[in-house]
Amino acid sequence: MKAFLILEDKTVFEGQSIGATKEVISEIVFNTSMTGYLEVLTDPSYAGQAVVMTYPLIGNYGICREDMESKRAWPDGYIVRELSRLPSNFRSEDSIENFLKEQDISGIAGIDTRALTKILREKGTMNGCITTNQSYNIDEIVEKLKRYKAGKVVEKVTCNQKSVLKAKGKKVALLDLGAKNNIAQSLNDRGCEVTIYPALTKAAEIIKANPDGIMLSNGPGDPKDCESIIQEIKELYNSNIPIFAICLGHQLMALATGGDTHKMKYGHRGGNHPVKDLSTGRVYISSQNHGYVVDVDKMPEGIANISFVNVNDKTIEGLEYLNKNIFTVQFHPEACPGPQDSSFLFDKFIKMMEVKKDA
Template sequence: MKAYLILENGQIFEGKSFGAQKEVISEFVFNTSMSGYVEILTDPSYAGQSVVMTYPLIGNYGVCLDDQESKRPYVKGFVVNELARLGSHFRKNMDLEDYCIQNDISGIQGIDTRHLTKMIRQKGCMNGMLTTHHYSDINEVLEKIKAFQIKDEVMKTTCQAPYVMGTGQKRVALYDFGAKKNIARELVKRDCQVTVYPATTLADDILKENYDGIMLSNGPGDPSECVDIIRQMKVLMESGIPIFAICLGHQLMALAHNFETEKLKYGHHGANHPVKDLSTGRVYISTQNHNYVVKDQSIDPKIAKPWFINVNDQTIEGIEYIHENMKTVQFHPEACAGPLDTGYLFDEFMKMMEENNHA
């Protein structure tokens, strides 16, 4: 069946439908990863968005359900140049199209994803519609497309009640703003017992449990809209407990210190983004998925200093707090899928907890 991608600038791409044949409106971003599409589809940070894969062939190893980063996919639409109908891999549970059908994900294939990616790079992230309906006059849907906004997605992706993973010696509280599973798995691997809390949890309820450390997770949307959560971050940052934050957690903690965030033109989405550790000069390849960053000029040098920067565009990728036992990064050291270069940062968090316990 024919399918159409209608962008808010009036550009129309015609291709073939796969997955759910339903009409969806979302924000469109592109991802430069060559593999890891199951992890991408199930990353809660993509809530409210559709993903354009720049690699031309997607689905060639099918879907392994163990690779899911959350209980269900959060991507609204999936755009590929060519869909592999029959995936081949010894861990495969099903083909990608069947997975998209089961999980109600609308897809389109057979379009020029290179041209689409260049357009997003030039004009920035755009809203768009995936549909199988041929509109003779797209003006009837353009206003609806332009009006779409990503709102309250953290509340839609967070867990509904606390739960525990692992039985290790170190006790860690993980704030779930849309957390990828591998964050908790990396902590469990390092002898931690992880209690995962909903995003609405009061900081005082966590502090009274006397955890060895607190982890702040990734998540979707504009961080500045999370006003109630930022209030709780202000309480946490004064506790003295070691804190490590990733992605949205990194942005929320910056906002709690009255730093500022801004939206990038087209964001960072992929598994090949170079970041530089300013303390050593060493460059690592990282997995990233974010549209917002902390503004460099807004960081108060009396409170914090840049820790990592993006080698490509010099944006802030990590912050080290001077007088607080806290480090935060914009990229994903749990890297699932992606390079394992920065996994050592979880070991750094373990050292922070160890030193705090002996202080």
């Protein structure tokens, strides 16, 4: 079946329908990962977006549900150059085509994803529509695209109730803003007992549980839409409990302490982003997925020092908060997909909790 991708600037790509056939309108973003398409599809940070995979062949090793980063897929749409019809891998349980249908995700294959990515890089991220309607009215669709906003997506992706990953080590409270499974798993593998809380949990409840540390997770959407969560993070900041924050959690901590964020032209999404540790000068290759960034010039003086910067565009990739047991990063040390160069940050967090406990 024919399918069309219509962009806000009236560019139209024609390809073949994959997955579900419903019409979707979403923000179109691109991911440069060469592998890990299942982890991308099941990353809650993609809620409210349709993902373009820049790697030309997707699905060649099939679907292995053990690798899923949440219980379901989250993107509104999926856009690829070529979709593998015959996966080959001893772990494969299904094809990506069947997975997209099962998850009710509309997609399009057979388009020039390189040309599409160049448009998004040059003009910036924009909204788009995936449709199988061959008699579409482009002016009507573009009008809908201009009105589309993802809205408050954190509430849609967070867990419904508290849960616990048991262990005998440090007790960590994980605020689920759209957390990938591997964040909790990375802590649990290091002996931490992880209690996962819904995003709208009050700070008082977390503080009352007396955790050794608090983790603020990744998540989707504009951080400034999380007004009530930011107010609770202000209380967590003042609690003196060690805190480690990733991605959206990093942005929300900056907002909670008087900083600011802005939307990037096309964001960082992929497993090949270099970040520089300013304390050592060492560069790590990181996994990233974000469209917003903390403003370099708008962090209040005396609150935090910049700890990591992006080598390509010099944006803030990490903050160390002064006179606090708090550090945050924009990238994903848990990876999945992506390199695990920066997984040592989990060990740093555990060490911080140990020192705090001894004190």
